[in-house]
Amino acid sequence: MRAIEPWVEDPLRTFLQESASRVVLLMTSAGQVVAQHGFTRSMDVMSAAALGAGIVASSEEIGRIVGDAGLGAQAHQGSRQGIVLSPFMTPVGRWIALVVYGPETSLGLVQLFLGRMVTDLRVAAPVEQVTRPVLAEDFERDLNASLRSLFGR
């Protein structure tokens, strides 16, 4: 497990232990990766984050069109594994969790412990976090620093 923000580690570790999920990706609603578990290649993480954020944004837009602002969380059941994509609020902004799970657990358990992780994250989040604008000149450096944090290289 790797996290850019240290306060994310404990809630995420607990979630992984209790839900028995295989892969977890936490990202901001813009697709910026916050933490990951189970990915081995940085390219996969970046692609999954971008796609996950895009799916959530698309779903919410469909929800807005049909007059239901609650659309967003979704579950996909495959033949060998399932995927949960769930947006949630934290004190530092809106995040998205992408969870891949196998037959050793269930959608109900993943949803249950995902809800608890969100609660834990809200408690663990720093009271004040200085947000700064994303500047083009900082982007590549920040991206590389994030990838080093997430993959340890």
Next chain:
Amino acid sequence: MSGFLVEALDQLSRADGVRGALLVSADDGLVVAEAAMEGIEAAPVAALAASLAGRLLKVAETAGQAPPALIHLEATEGGLFIAVGEGGLLLVAITTPDANAGEVRLALLDGAGRLS
């Protein structure tokens, strides 16, 4: 909801000491239907009951035993009964500590029989 599911849940929730009754998808751990779940969150109970039933079914299989028809978890402040029905459904009852276990078992097994 199908009539036989409503009947199974209604009969179970009328048994003495039953605080809530649930129909749960065994594979997903999701609530299919619920009755009389006052003060009890259905989703966590469904997820954990399905997980418990799944593990106990695996234990029975590993031990070369027939799968259990009924699971009873006794706790200090109440009980959890799970009947394994056909079609991947579980019938779950949450009871008070003084519930009539015999009556609950009968209602559960009867309800689970209706699911087949």
